[in-house]
Amino acid sequence: MANLTIVSVDDEYPALELIRHYCERMEDVDLLEVFQNPQDALEYLKENRVDLVILDINMPYINGIELLLQLPYKPLCIFLTLETQYAVKAFELDVVHYLVKPVDFETFRKAVTKAKDFLQFKKSTEDQKKEDFIMFKSNYIMNKVLLEDIKWIQGFGEYIILITHLKKYMILERMSNFEEKFQNLGFIRIHKSYIVLSSHISSYDTANVYLKDGEKLPLGRTYKNSLKAYLN
Template identity: 70%
Template sequence: MANLTIVNVDDEYPALQLVKQYCDQLEEVELLASFQKPEEALAFLKANSVDLVVFDINMPGINGVELLEQLPDPPLCIFLTLETKFAVKAFELDVVHYLIKPVDFDTFKKAVNKARDFVQFKSSAGNKQQEDFIMFKSNYVMNKVFLKDILWIQGFGEYIVLMTTLKKYMILERMSNFEEKFQHLGFIRIHKSYIVLSDHINSYNSGHVFLKNGEELPLGRTYKKNLKIHFS
């Protein structure tokens, strides 16, 4: 059985055929249905459960954004469109990816793989299993980062910066929200502006935390109890 089910909605038949061609080349992916009429897609999605919908935006009757907003329990979504003006709205709707036509196979495959990762992440979280990665959105794209690669998280008001061994990500998220969401994975608050993974801590003193990779971060006075619990 395919582990990722997809529905495609686009009023242009050649675009539907291209997505079908791409899906046929992907393993463990099943394209359940394709619709040129968004009203028909809406009825199907209200009656059937799917993992991912690939939407065009500019369609007659109901556009892709309106269609997604009308779903009571929307699946994951990739917008595949000529439009660029809806990128911010797509971010608000938590779409997995925002692809601009024309899209080659490799780009489409990466976007679908991000959706697959997120489905697996939700499944493992629901089963309360220990994940070795986290999923988050940055620059309108859903990202997967392994815990072993995360150095620290730093807060900047409404945003946080997630620093990894490979790159840094700017995320629209408050520190408190991130801490609550991923605390079960071993993230620990060491400062009003810093969160680290407890497994990455080597030692600490009265004012600093020393990570296993040699990095040194500030230790807030009110957060020392978190470290004492960890090292007890």
């Protein structure tokens, strides 16, 4: 398995130096960058996918939670902070660990190892043979639809419309929930209102995504980098 790639963000320089020192003592991890300015970190992370971000929470301009929520993809995250009141919010964000400063090396090592183990499990699951269909409830009926028949998914607030070659299904579910539930099957968000299967994409340009069946869908500005990273 490739090394775990890490970016650390903390407005306190000594904390970044400690993390750098801890990472140097560990095998199979690559600390790619450290940032004192969270806005610089946000710009970097929008352009570069990493496996794990280690974030302070209380920082100027943008806090760690806001930074995490603005990323176009969902890396693993460890919060490393003096604050204790955000633990519940961290749990809601499915972070790997919530560490309260000061943190010794062994505690840090266990948290990063947990992230490595989770990533390895996720990748091994993705490498297994994927199902060629999905199941969902529409109009109080469970439906089974083959992936090859799905054209795209379009969001309308609390509902999504799943469009196939034969019919449309209205599903009471938010786009973000659908995306998270089925992302291992190759679905990717290309716009705030559109999700498609990566295997159905023929090409894309600065404004549109072109599907293999000739359909054209809009490409949202904030999703360009994640689409490029995913397909490359």
